[in-house]
Amino acid sequence: MVNTDENETTPTPGTTDSEKKEVEMEVVKSASDPSTDPTKTKTVAEEGGNAPGSSSAAEIEAETTTQQAAPAAAEPPPNPAPVATTTTTTTTATPPVGADADRKIRAVTLSSFGGLKNIKIVEKPLPPAPNDGQVTIEVKVSGVNFQDILLRLGISDVTPSLKTPLVLGTECIGVVTAVGGNVNRIKVNDLVFAFPESGAFSEIIVVDERCVFKVTKPSLTLEELACTLPYIVAHMLLSRSGVNSGATVVVQSAGGGVGLAIKELAAMRGINVVGIASAGKHEALGKYEFKHLIPRGQDYVAEIKKLYPDGVDAVFDSQGGDDISRGISLLAPLGTYILFGTGNVVTGENRGIFTVAKGWWTQVEKIPPMKLLEENKLVGGFRLRSLLKACPERVQKTCEDVWELMTKKEIHPVVDKTFHFEQMATAMQRMHERKNVGKILIRPDIEVPAPPEAQPAAPAGIVQVEQGTAATEEGSSTSTSSTVVAAPVAAPPAPDAAN
Amino acid sequence: MVNTDENETTPTPGTTDSEKKEVEMEVVKSASDPSTDPTKTKTVAEEGGNAPGSSSAAEIEAETTTQQAAPAAAEPPPNPAPVATTTTTTTTATPPVGADADRKIRAVTLSSFGGLKNIKIVEKPLPPAPNDGQVTIEVKVSGVNFQDILLRLGISDVTPSLKTPLVLGTECIGVVTAVGGNVNRIKVNDLVFAFPESGAFSEIIVVDERCVFKVTKPSLTLEELACTLPYIVAHMLLSRSGVNSGATVVVQSAGGGVGLAIKELAAMRGINVVGIASAGKHEALGKYEFKHLIPRGQDYVAEIKKLYPDGVDAVFDSQGGDDISRGISLLAPLGTYILFGTGNVVTGENRGIFTVAKGWWTQVEKIPPMKLLEENKLVGGFRLRSLLKACPERVQKTCEDVWELMTKKEIHPVVDKTFHFEQMATAMQRMHERKNVGKILIRPDIEVPAPPEAQPAAPAGIVQVEQGTAATEEGSSTSTSSTVVAAPVAAPPAPDAAN
Incomplete structure (x- = not known):
């Protein structure tokens, strides 16, 4: 399985209305990880940079109507690009990243392989400083892939050795906040596309440098970049x-x-x-x-x-x-x-x-x-994942080709829908039922409950964020919901229905 | 098996000196084929052309010393190119082609699948006029391929349905002397590369138009063109x-x-x-x-x-x-x-x-x-042969690319040795024993017995024709030898020797 959303599954009776459910995720507060040692890490503050992503987050908060993406700037700004096109009424921003050891981050965690009920939003301490060859990334937006479903079910052939509990998510766009030793290609403040084996559905991740690719066209919107894979x-x-x-x-x-x-x-x-x-x-x-x-x-x-x-x-x-x-x-x-796949x-x-x-x-x-x-x-x-170690420079080159085409508006990324961490089950089920047309995204910094009913897919180039129907705790970066109302895992249909 | 000489076989004790033998082929005179009807065929005489290939043959006869290939002419001549570089002392030319129904042609015939002794030079009447979709070609030079060995042994996987007796040979360069109905790509007097399932080791062949490709650079030498495949x-x-x-x-x-x-x-x-x-x-x-x-x-x-x-x-x-x-x-x-292969x-x-x-x-x-x-x-x-029916235009295009490179001297065809029909067994055995470096050619119009010992391969771009050591019947187009002294078929070596 390539970690992409190329797969479709046939809707199964009994679960087709799962999207209409308001899926809330359980939030578990973890104890601080004693292995965390931020002193080993070059942080944004040490590098003298501003908190990366803050302007992006601020702009998201300010946006309340649909906008067209701004044309690509001739000189790309040093900070990550603003999210240009959204349709949203309620958004909340994550706090700026610093060397705050007390800070908690949220992550979409799989407690054990199986159904959607095994997915929980867990509050965790900041991860430890990156080791040699690792980089720390503040995640801006992640992509949901069919591989996430296979991994959740415990039947991934791409990463069969992963054990639960684990943080789900295999790709994201984010900003590098720290780098370990012997990291040469990637620097603090770089806007990057990352393709880790797991962990991308988290506010902060620490990953191997070889699965991280520097965005060479930071004028692209986060949603455009999220369609890189x-x-x-x-x-x-x-x-x-x-x-x-x-x-x-x-x-x-x-x-x-x-x-x-x-x-x-x-x-x-x-x-x-x-x-x-x-x-x-x-x-x-x-x-x-x-x-x-x-x-x-x-x-x-x-x-x-x-x-x-x-x-x-x-x-x-x-x-x-x-x-x-x-x-x-x-x-x-x-x-x-x-x-x-x-x-x-x-x-x-x-x-x-x-x-x-x-x-x-x-x-x-x-x-x-x-x-x-x-x-x-x-x-x-x-299988892209197998190429990361063998020829990362080839993947970087392909990324750059893709971003060049995006910048020239020669290709038009299609986002199906953007969900929030708390809507993970809905997002996964949408993919499992093959309802998506285009990329399903998930963001840590927007808190919106599931919509009352499925919405038409956004047209090409227009990014649509789920509109909230219930009040959310504005200003809070974590949900306080504690009940899991996950849709059941769809049983596979009969062979004749599958083909 | 692609019909090319890409294969090597390991020399087998007991047959390694086969090249030193003077291999003579039995000549069998066939009765005139009553189905022959030259009146149905557009002949060279009807088209008003000169006997194609005669200038080439005349030049071969005149050559007695090694010469470098003449540079490609800016305007390719209408007749087939002269054989530019030869080392030969005795050559004989075939008679000009006409509508002479009494004319006999020679062909390298396989009487039944098996060893080299089953190969005979047979005198046959002119073939019947080409049917719809067929063309008649006067062969100038043929290439020997590993496929010829497999076919002789009766184990060809490319043309498993062929039955003996048959005329060997799967590729040649020649001049079209007649075309049947519904033949559009090929015309009389065209110099062509042909890739028939069998029959190319003959003075004249009638083949399906789809395996015939017009030479677009007739300034190339026959030996260069014979390396097209x-x-x-x-x-x-x-x-x-x-x-x-x-x-x-x-x-x-x-x-x-x-x-x-x-x-x-x-x-x-x-x-x-x-x-x-x-x-x-x-x-x-x-x-x-x-x-x-x-x-x-x-x-x-x-x-x-x-x-x-x-x-x-x-x-x-x-x-x-x-x-x-x-x-x-x-x-x-x-x-x-x-x-x-x-x-x-x-x-x-x-x-x-x-x-x-x-x-x-x-x-x-x-x-x-x-x-x-x-x-x-x-x-x-x-497998090139499978492509002929599916996409002949792709093969024609590739031929033209190759001939363009040859004309610009950007590639330099390597001929290993050129043999005469009567030396067929020696030529085949040379390939079977993997002694060739480059292409082994065979010509109907040169009669030279096998050399007393193996000669070094000709350098790239230089064509070397076997030097005769015994007197030959000059002026005759057929050998009168009647004894078959063929080298035995080499037994396959043990597996460890093969790899």
């Missing part, structure tokens, strides 16, 4: 496939972040994209001008072969399982199939989820190389 | 792998035509090439400046991993079998493995060749897609 994946998938102008590619989960990013980057190169997506999303996806949209629930292979009897030039598969051989069968000679792991069979997960990996059909020779096909996989 | 394969392999400047690739059979072509094209793009080749070839390969040359007989995986602990960016494998998983294991993240089929195990061949395909280890996902690898195959 799907564009990196899409950019690298298209490069790997070697497709050129006039080619046709098929993408699974066309309505996910990666699906939309592939569509956009492909269009720039004159490449046609056929999208496979839940039929329920087709109307919302209409404006993205896919060459064809094929419903996921039907025999998409027959459908696509009818449209392209000679085959297509590339297939990008976020699902895996039986979709692997189907995807390969769609290829024309000189075609390339790339698996970049394993969404089918949670929808494969109507059995207990852990049984399915355990058997799934071995059930995947292996590929005979002689057949690839006869048919002139390439087959492979792409 | 390995460059097409190399060009497409490099494109498929997506490697760029600074990358490192590994190629099996570095001394074969494709291996050398990959080296040359890669060098132009700033790509380093590590070659795997029989130790006996390393001295001859020294001048080609491979980044490293690794002997095929040792544990090349350990050797290359020592040199590139992080892996290489692409592996081009002409061997298959156990070399597939070895090749994949050499890849760095984002690396690409491409199988383009199955040379190991004849060296896999020290058992009866047909048993090995039969079991071989099923013994090839299948590839788990989840592993490719985890490791960010692409794995696939390339």
Whole structure:
């Protein structure tokens, strides 16, 4: 599983109205961590900088109406960019970061693998100073990914060694507040994109420098930057496939972040994209001008072969399982199939989820190389996380390419909805039920309860933050709710519904 | 098996001196084919053209000393280019082509699958007029490929449905003398590169238009043009792998035509090439400046991993079998493995060749897609023949790219040796024993017996034709020898010697 929101799951009866519930998270206050030693850390105060992110937070507080994103400044400001476009009535800012050892931070914590009820908002002491090779980041906004669901269920194949309790979240945009020894690429006050194995749903995180990439276009909005990940994946998938102008590619989960990013980057190169997506999303996806949209629930292979009897030039598969051989069968000679996710792991069979997960990996059909020779096909996989240690400079370069395109407004990041920590369960369930079109974001600094009903997705380039319907404790950085009313985990649907 | 000479086989005791033998081929005179109907065919005479190839043949006859290739003319002549560089004392020309129904042509025929003794030179009547979609070609020069050995043995996986008796040969350069109906891309008098399933070792062939590609740079020499095939394969392999400047690739059979072509094209793009080749070839390969040359007989995986602990960016494998998983294991993240031949089929195990061949395909280890996902690898195959029907325009375009590079002298085709039809067994055995460095050619219009001993390979760009040591029947276009003294087929060596 690439840590992206490329996956779609089929809505399951009994949980489809979970979004309407007002999901509140339990807040647990942890004792101060005795291992914390802020004296080892270069802090913002020591570096002489202002508290990073404070202007951004202040602007969020001031905004009460929808605004268009400000045009990119020729000279990017040293501080993180303001959140340009929001629709919000009640927001609260986190306190400025300092060397305050008494400060508590909030984090979305998974107590044990399982359902949404195992997610809690925990108050924790400031993390210890970064060790050698680590950096401390004050998180501004995080992205929710399908990988978060797999990790919560304890069936992640990307980070199978992680143990509970842990803080969820695998990507964020934030500001560096401290760096450990032997950290060379990253400096205090840098605005960064981080891609840690876990922990991103926290106000402050300490992570390995190798998963941190300096934002070279800080004039971009936080919401634009929060859409970096799907564009990196899409950019690298298209490069790997070697497709050129006039080619046709098929993408699974066309309505996910990666699906939309592939569509956009492909269009720039004159490449046609056929999208496979839940039929329920087709109307919302209409404006993205896919060459064809094929419903996921039907025999998409027959459908696509009818449209392209000679085959297509590339297939990008976020699902895996039986979709692997189907995807390969769609290829024309000189075609390339790339698996970049394993969404089918949670929808494969109507059995207990852990049984399915355990058997799934071995059930995947292996590929005979002689057949690839006869048919002139390439087959492979792409997982961004595996690349971080091997070639971080390649990831940094791709980030910069993506931010350049964003700055030039050649690509238009699509945010589905922005949630607050306390709405984590709603956000996760929205992804699990494949309701999102574009990226689902989560922020530590905005406290809004779940909406009374689902809202239409924001148009491309417009960021929409959930409007509150209940009064919130303005000025407080933590929720005092203590009851967990989490939506139950959806049971996987029957196989015929999944494909 | 791609029809190229990318394969190497290990010399087998008892046959290593086969080259010293004077191999003569049996000539069988066939009865005139009653189905021949030249009236249906547009002939050269009808089109008003001169007998194509006659000037070339005349020049061959006149040449008695080594000459450098003439520089490419700015305006290519309408007739096929002269053979610019030869070292020959006795040559004979074929008679000019006309509508002479009584004319006999010679062809290298396989009577039944098996050893070299089953190859005979057969005198045949002119083939029937081309049907719809077919063209008739007067062959000027053919290339010998490893595929010819597999076909002779009856274990070709590329053309498994071919039955004996048949005329051997899968590629040639020649001049079109007639075209059937519905032939649009090719015209009479066109100089062409043809890539038929069989039949290219003949003075005249009739082939499907889809395997015929018009030479757009007729100023190139026949020997240069005869090296088109390995460059097409190399060009497409490099494109498929997506490697760029600074990358490192590994190629099996570095001394074969494709291996050398990959080296040359890669060098132009700033790509380093590590070659795997029989130790006996390393001295001859020294001048080609491979980044490293690794002997095929040792544990090349350990050797290359020592040199590139992080892996290489692409592996081009002409061997298959156990070399597939070895090749994949050499890849760095984002690396690409491409199988383009199955040379190991004849060296896999020290058992009866047909048993090995039969079991071989099923013994090839299948590839788990989840592993490719985890490791960010692409794995696939390339077989030019499968592309002819699917995308002939892509092959034509690649041919033109290659000829453009040849014309600009940016690539320098390497001919190993040029043989005559009567030396077919020697030529095949040379390839089987992996003695060739560069392309082995065979011509219908030069009659020279085998040399008394092996000669050093010609340097790049210099074409060397075997020097005769015995008197030949000058002026005759057919040999009258009737005794077959073919070298026995080499038994496959033990597995440890093969890898």
